[in-house]
Amino acid sequence: MLLEVRDLKKHFPVGSGLLRASGAVRAVDGVSFSVDVGETFALVGESGCGKTTIARMVLMLERPTAGAILFDGKDLAGMSGAGLKAYRRQVQAVFQDPYASLNPRLRVRTIIAEPILAHERSGRAALRRRVEEVLDVVGLPAAAADLFPHEFSGGQRQRIAIARALAVNPRCIVLDEPISALDVSIRAQVLNLLADIQERFRLTYLIIAHDLALVEHFSTRVGVMYLGNMVEAGPTDAVFDRPRHPYTQALLASVPRPDPDHQPPLDAIRGEIASAMAPPSGCKFHPRCPRAIDRCAVEVPAWRSLGRDHAGACHLAEGA
Amino acid sequence: MSQPLLRVENLRTHLFLKRGVVKAVDGVNLHVDAGETLGLVGESGSGKSMTSLSILRLLPRQSGRIVEGHIWVDGVDLASLSEEEMARDWRGRRVSMVSQDPMTSLNPVFTVGDQVGAPFRYHGLAHGARAVREAAVKVLRRVRIPSPEKRLDDYPHQFSGGMRQRVVAAMAIACAPRLLIADEPTSNLDVTIQVQMIALFRELQRDSGLGIILITHDLGVAASICQRVAVMYAGRIVEVGDVRTIYRSPAHPYTQALLNAIPHLGQRRRRLHAIAGQPPSLIDPPVGCRFAARCSRRTAQCDAEYPPEVELASGHKVACWRPGPEAA
Numbered sequence: 001m002l003l004e005v006r007d008l009k010k011h012f013p014v015g016s017g018l019l020r021a022s023g024a025v026r027a028v029d030g031v032s033f034s035v036d037v038g039e040t041f042a043l044v045g046e047s048g049c050g051k052t053t054i055a056r057m058v059l060m061l062e063r064p065t066a067g068a069i070l071f072d073g074k075d076l077a078g079m080s081g082a083g084l085k086a087y088r089r090q091v092q093a094v095f096q097d098p099y100a101s102l103n104p105r106l107r108v109r110t111i112i113a114e115p116i117l118a119h120e121r122s123g124r125a126a127l128r129r130r131v132e133e134v135l136d137v138v139g140l141p142a143a144a145a146d147l148f149p150h151e152f153s154g155g156q157r158q159r160i161a162i163a164r165a166l167a168v169n170p171r172c173i174v175l176d177e178p179i180s181a182l183d184v185s186i187r188a189q190v191l192n193l194l195a196d197i198q199e200r201f202r203l204t205y206l207i208i209a210h211d212l213a214l215v216e217h218f219s220t221r222v223g224v225m226y227l228g229n230m231v232e233a234g235p236t237d238a239v240f241d242r243p244r245h246p247y248t249q250a251l252l253a254s255v256p257r258p259d260p261d262h263q264p265p266l267d268a269i270r271g272e273i274a275s276a277m278a279p280p281s282g283c284k285f286h287p288r289c290p291r292a293i294d295r296c297a298v299e300v301p302a303w304r305s306l307g308r309d310h311a312g313a314c315h316l317a318e319g320a
Numbered sequence: 321m322s323q324p325l326l327r328v329e330n331l332r333t334h335l336f337l338k339r340g341v342v343k344a345v346d347g348v349n350l351h352v353d354a355g356e357t358l359g360l361v362g363e364s365g366s367g368k369s370m371t372s373l374s375i376l377r378l379l380p381r382q383s384g385r386i387v388e389g390h391i392w393v394d395g396v397d398l399a400s401l402s403e404e405e406m407a408r409d410w411r412g413r414r415v416s417m418v419s420q421d422p423m424t425s426l427n428p429v430f431t432v433g434d435q436v437g438a439p440f441r442y443h444g445l446a447h448g449a450r451a452v453r454e455a456a457v458k459v460l461r462r463v464r465i466p467s468p469e470k471r472l473d474d475y476p477h478q479f480s481g482g483m484r485q486r487v488v489a490a491m492a493i494a495c496a497p498r499l500l501i502a503d504e505p506t507s508n509l510d511v512t513i514q515v516q517m518i519a520l521f522r523e524l525q526r527d528s529g530l531g532i533i534l535i536t537h538d539l540g541v542a543a544s545i546c547q548r549v550a551v552m553y554a555g556r557i558v559e560v561g562d563v564r565t566i567y568r569s570p571a572h573p574y575t576q577a578l579l580n581a582i583p584h585l586g587q588r589r590r591r592l593h594a595i596a597g598q599p600p601s602l603i604d605p606p607v608g609c610r611f612a613a614r615c616s617r618r619t620a621q622c623d624a625e626y627p628p629e630v631e632l633a634s635g636h637k638v639a640c641w642r643p644g645p646e647a648a
Contacts, residue, residue, distance in 0.1 A: 046510035047481075153598050183363040184537050185599075185614075188581040188592035195591075210510070213540075217583030217592070240585075254511040255585055256518065256540035260563040263544060264515045272480050272513060 001073070002204050003041075003058070003172060004034040008067035010053050014277065025276045027053040029228035030067070032303075035221075037171075040198070040205040042219035042236070044212060044251075048273055049225040051208045055174050058206060059093050071172075089119045092165035096177035098157030102149040108135075108160055109145035115168045134163040137200075138193060155186035159193065166197065175207040179214065191218060212255050216240045221309075224248045227276055227284040230303075234310030244306045244317040246289050283315065291316055323395070324351035325531040326375070326499055331389035331399075333367075333374045340603035344370040346555035348389075352499065355525060357532040359542035359563070361578075362552035365599060368535045371552075372501045374399075375533075376417055377406045393499060413443050416492040420504040422484035426476040432487055433472030436460060439494040455494070463490045463520060482513035486520065493524060500524075503535045518544055539579065543567055548635070551575045554599050554610035561636035571632055571643040574611045609641065617642045 008031045011024040028050040035041040043051040056062040058069060060076065069076045071087055079087055092115070095101040102111055112131045116122055122130070132142040138159040149157055158178065165173050178194065179187040195218070198205060209215050215222055216236060223233040224247065232245040243249045250269035257264075270288045274280050280287050286296035293315070301313040333345035345367045352358045360368045373379050375391050377398060391398040393415060398406065419425050426435060436456040440446035446455040453472060460468035463486040476484055485505065492500055502521070506514040522545065524530055536542050542549055543563060550560040551574065559572040570576050580593040597614045600606055609615070612622040619641065627641045 046512065155598070184539075184578060185363055185581055185595040188594035189596070191583075191592055192594055212511070213583040213585045216585060217587070251511060252585070254515045256511075256514065256538065256544045257585060258539040258543045258567055258579060258582075260543045260567050264518070266515060266519050268515070269512045272482050273510070 001034040002037045002071065003206065004068075004070040004073075005054070005058070006032050006068045006070070008032070008054065008057065008069065009065045010050070010057060010062060011065045023277050026228050026279065027276060028057070028064075029279075031223075031225070031228075031230050032067075033223050033230065033233060035172075035204055035206060037204055038198070038202050039221060040207060040219045042207045042209060042215040042222045043225060044209060044215050044222060045225035046210065046251075046273055048227070048276060050228045050276075051225050052176060055093075055176050055206065055208050059091065059174055060088070085119070089115075089168045090171045091174065092168065092170040092172070093174045093176065094158070094161050094165050094178050097181045098149075098154055098161050099181070101161055102157055104149050106148070107145065108147055108149070111149070111160065112145070112164045112167050115164060119168050130167060134166045137166060137197060138163045153186070154182050155189055158182060158190050162190075162193065162197070166201070169201075170203070172204040172206065175205055175209075177209055178207070180209070180211065194218075212240075212252060224251070227274060227279050229284060229313065231285065231314070232306075232310075232312035234306070234312075235308075238307060238310045242307075244310070245285075245312045245314045246291050246316070247285050248312075250288075250290070283313070325354045325356075325393065326350075326352040326533075327390075327392040328371070328375065329390040329392070331371065331374060331391065332387045333370050333379065334385060334387050335370075335380065335383045336385065337383055342602045343555055343605060344384075344602060345374060346602070346605070348552075348555075348557055350550055350557060350560065352531040352533060354498070354531050355529040356548065357521070357525065357534055357546045359546035359549040360533055360535045360552060361537065361539065361542050361549055363537060363599065365554075365602070366552040367555040367602075368552050369503055372417070372503055372533060372535055375499075375501060376411055376415060377401070377403070378411075378417075412439050412492075412497075413495045414497050415499045415501070416495070416497040418485075418488050418492045418500065418502045418505045421508060422481065422488045423476070425488050426484060428476055431473050431475055432460075432479065435476075436472075436487060436490050436494065439491060443495050445495060456490075459490045459494050460487070462493070462524070463487070465490070482509060482516065485509060485513075485517060489517075489520065489524075493528075493530070496528065497530065499531045499533070501533045501535070504537070505534070506541055507536065507538060514541070521545055539567075539582065551578070554605060555602055556610065556639065558611065558640070559636075559638045561633075561638075565633070565636045569645060571636070571638045571645070572611075572640050573615045573617055573642075573646075576646050577614075609639075 010028040011026050013024050045051050057064050109131050113127050131145055179190050219236045222236045222239050223230050226247050232248045253268040254264050282298045283296045283301050286292040295315050301315045303313045305311050328350045331345050331348040335342040335344050362368045374386055386399050433456050437452040440452050440455045446452045457468045506517050546563050548562050549566040550557045553574050559575045577595045595614055600610055608623040609627050612618045621641050627639045629637050629639045631637050
C-alpha cells in the first residue's frame with residue numbers, strides 16, 4: 001500500500017458565541033481506505049461529504065483531529081525534517097481551478113521551477129532543461145516557459161499545473177476536481193493526458209470528484225462518502241455495476257444522462273443532506289433513504305464485506 | 321401555423337472592448353414555442369449567455385450592443401424597445417430569468433419574503449403588504465418550499481442550496497411570464513438536488529405553458545429537460561433539432577465530437593475522443609466554418625466560406641458543408 005488512511009477524523013469547532021455552547025462540524029468522521037501503487041482511487045459524494053477535507057489532510061494542509069495517514073507504511077504524524085520534506089515532494093496536487101492555482105505574476109518557468117528549487121539544489125541549465133522537459137510531457141512548447149498564466153486558455157493552464165506537479169518526480173498526485181472548471185471539449189484532452197502520464201511514470205492518483213461518469217471512466221477503485229463517513233467502497237466496476245448502499249444507488253440513478261429516453265427517477269432519494277453539526281442518529285443517511293427501517297435510526301451500521309474487496313456500511317446490504 | 325412564442329432573427333450582439341470588437345453573437349436564429357424547452361448548448365464563450373442577455377436586454381451597459389436582428393415576442397420586437405418599456409412591461413414580467421448562482425442572485429440583507437414579493441410590487445400585481453405576502457406564499461408553494469408562510473421572514477443564508485435555487489425560480493415565475501431563460505440553473509447543485517430541480521421545471525411548464533430556454537454545457541441535463549436542442553459554437557448555432565435527433569443522429573461534426581468527448585455512465589475506461597485545439601477568437605473569427613480548424617472532415621471549402629444552413633429533416637437544421645453521420 002502506498003497510501004493508507006486509518007479511522008481519519010476532522011472536526012472543525014464552530015460558534016463559540018458568548019452564551020451558546022460551541023459545537024463541531026464533523027467534516028470527516030472516521031474514514032479508512034488505502035491506495036496501491038499505480039491505482040486511481042476516487043472519493044465521491046455530494047458537497048459537504050468530507051472528500052475535499054480528506055484530500056487536504058493528505059496534502060498536510062489540514063491537521064487530522066484523530067486517526068492516521070500512512071505513506072509507504074510510515075505515519076505522517078511521526079515525520080519530521082528530511083522525512084517530511086521527502087513526503088511533500090512525493091505527494092503533489094492538481095487543483096480544480098487553474099485560474100486560481102497559478103500565480104498570475106510569475107512566468108510559467110518560475111511556476112514550474114518553484115517546487116524543484118524547494119526540494120533540490122539545481123543549476124540554471126539543469127533547471128531550464130527540467131522545466132522544458134515537463135512542459136513537453138504535458139504537450140506544451142518550450143516557449144511557453146516565458147509566458148504568463150493569463151496568456152493561456154483554461155485547458156493549457158491545467159496542463160501547466162500538471163507540469164508543476166510532475167516537476168519533482170512525485171509518486172502520488174492528489175487530483176481535486178481536475179477537469180470540472182474546464183470546457184467540455186477540453187476535458188477529454190486533460191483526462192487523456194492524466195491517463196498517459198500515470199502509465200508513463202507509474203503514478204498513484206487520489207481523485208476527488210462529484211462527476212460520477214468521470215469517476216467510472218477514470219478510477220480503478222472508488223469510495224462513496226456521505227456526511228463524513230464512507231458508506232461504500234470497492235473496485236469501480238463492482239460499485240458501478242452492483243451498487244449495494246442505497247445512497248450509492250440513489251446517486252447513480254440521479255445522474256442525468258445524455259439520453260433523451262432516460263429520465264432520472266424522482267423517488268431515488270428524498271430531501272437534502274443533513275447538517276454535519278447535528279448529523280442524524282444511527283445511519284446518517286436514514287432520513288433520506290427510500291428503504292430505511294426502524295433499526296437504521298438507532299444503530300450505526302457496521303462496515304462489512306459485500307464481496308471481493310467490496311465493502312459498505314448498511315443494515316440492509318447483504319454480503320455476497 | 322401558429323406563431324412561436326419567441327422568434328430570434330439574425331441576432332448580432334457585439335461587445336466593444338479595448339482590445340477589439342468581440343462578435344459574441346454573430347447571426348443567431350432560433351424560436352421557442354409555448355410549453356416548449358429549447359436547450360442552448362455550448363462551451364463558455366460560444367455566445368449562449370450573450371444570446372440570452374440580449375433577449376432580456378441585460379447586456380453590459382458600456383460595451384454590449386445588439387447591432388442587428390430582431391427578437392420577436394408576441395409580435396413585439398424586444399430589440400427595438402426603450403429601456404423604460406423593457407423594464408415596465410417585459411423584463412421580469414413576461415420574460416424572466418433564473419441564473420446560475422442562487423447565492424449571488426439573492427440579496428443577503430433582505431428577507432426571502434421581501435425579495436419574492438418584489439416582482440409583485442414592482443409590476444403592480446399585488447397592492448398592500450398583506451396581498452404581497454399572500455402572493456409570495458403562493459408562489460413559494462408552487463416551487464415546493466415547505467411551509468412557506470413560516471419562511472418568508474428568513475434570510476437567504478438560512479436556506480439550503482437547493483431551496484435557494486427554488487426561491488430564485490419563484491421570483492422568476494412570480495409574474496407568470498411567457499418565457500423563462502434558465503442559465504445553467506442546476507450546474508452548482510448536487511445531483512440529487514439537480515433531479516428535483518429538473519422535475520420542478522417540467523412541472524411549471526406543464527401547468528402554465530411556459531416557454532423555456534435552458535442554457536447549459538451539460539449534455540445530460542439538456543437531454544432530460546429539453547424537447548429541442550440548439551448547439552452553439554463561436555457565436556453561431558451550428559445544429560438544431562429535436563432532442564432525439566441531436567442525441568441519436570447528430571449531423572454536425574462538432575455536435576458529434578461534443579457527445580464523444582465526455583464520459584457517459586456505463587461506458588468504461590475507453591479512451592475519450594478529445595477535440596484538439598480551441599475555439600477561435602471572436603474578435604477576428606475565420607471567414608469559413610468556425611469549427612474547421614478542429615474538424616476531422618475539413619476541406620478547402622470549409623475554410624473559404626461559411627456553410628449555409630441546410631434542413632436535413634423537418635426541424636433538423638445544420639450548418640456544415642459535409643453534414644451526416646460519423647464515419648465508422
